[in-house]
Every structure is written in structure tokens, then in C-alpha cells.
Amino acid sequence: MATKNIEDKPRFNIADAIILIVTVLILAGIALRVYFVMNEKTELDTVAAEFRITNISSEHIGLAAQDSLYLSSDNSHIGYIADLTVGDMWEYAYNAEGELVKASVPGKSTVTGTLALKGVMNERGFHLNGTTLITEGDEISVYTKNREVIIKIVKITG
Numbered sequence: 001m002a003t004k005n006i007e008d009k010p011r012f013n014i015a016d017a018i019i020l021i022v023t024v025l026i027l028a029g030i031a032l033r034v035y036f037v038m039n040e041k042t043e044l045d046t047v048a049a050e051f052r053i054t055n056i057s058s059e060h061i062g063l064a065a066q067d068s069l070y071l072s073s074d075n076s077h078i079g080y081i082a083d084l085t086v087g088d089m090w091e092y093a094y095n096a097e098g099e100l101v102k103a104s105v106p107g108k109s110t111v112t113g114t115l116a117l118k119g120v121m122n123e124r125g126f127h128l129n130g131t132t133l134i135t136e137g138d139e140i141s142v143y144t145k146n147r148e149v150i151i152k153i154v155k156i157t158g
Contacts, residue, residue, distance in 0.1 A: 044118045047126060048082065049134075050154040053111040054089060061086060062147030063111060072141035072148060073126060077118070078128050081144075084113030115151070121158040 053063075067081045088110040095101050120130045127133050134140060139152045 041118075044130060045121055045158065046079065046116050046118055047121060047156060047158040049115045049117050049126075049156045051113060051115055051151045052154055053149050053151055055105075055110055056089075056149065058086075058107050058109045060147075061109060061111060063144060063149070065113075067144040067146070069115065069117075070144045071132065072143055073132075076129050078142070079115055079117040082116045083115040084111055086111050109124050112154075121134060126158065128158050 006078055013037050028158050063081060063084060065081055069078050069080055070076065086109050089105040090102050091105055092100055093103045116125070117127055117128060119128045121127075125133050125135050128140075132140075134156070135152055135157045136155055139150050141148065141150050143149070
């Protein structure tokens, strides 16, 4: 018996076409992403953000209007305190009759006010210094020349 020597030649099939199409789409996606990142707005805006600090010692608040703010995580300057108000800290507790009442907490205060923050506002939100995304309800750790505090962002107006 004679055996035929048949060589298997590589053929272009549907699997090869799918792999080629997916590769082209991935490369196009990467190119678009790089294009949009490179053309993103890098100029920093100043926006107003309302804030609240609770459970702060009444004797050692250590914050004042026009104090510069620095982000604790990377020590970058993010803006300043535009204005602030110090008030009593309140919490709800039951009185002797079992009624829920609003009561002042001795020695503790709540600080509210407005921050002037530097960053970029875009469709994804507000980015401190163009990098750190913050939204309403976020808590950020900041410091001034006198004090480090955790600030809760209540509202951002751009």
C-alpha cells in the first residue's frame, strides 16, 4: 500500500477572523482612551463646597476662615476655608420619661461652613487637584497649620 504524503497547510478560518477583529477593537479602544486622557481639561477651577465637622472639642477647634487646607494623604494644597460657623453638637437621647429629645453634648461642637477647593469639575464629578474624586457625602482627611480633621462634604457647587 502506498501512503500519500499530504501536508496540512495553515488556513485562515473564522476563529482567526474573530481574533483579528477583537485585537483591532482593543487597540482602537486604547487609542481613544489615550486621546481623551491627553485632551482632558487640566486647568484647575475653584469651587465652593459646604462641609461639616462633628464631634470636635469645643476648647481646641483650631480652625479659622482663610486657613489653607492640605490633603492628608499626599500633603497637597487643595484650597482654603472660605467661612465657618461653630455651633453646639447635638444628639438625640431618651429623657427620664422615656421620650426622645434633642440634647447638647457638653464640650463638643459642630463646625459647618464653606471651603474653596481647587480641582477639575467634569462629567464624572469633582477631582481635587485634578486627581482625587470627591462627591457629596464623602469624608476627607485634611489639615491646616493648627489641626488635622476629617471633613464631611455636604454639597459641591461649581
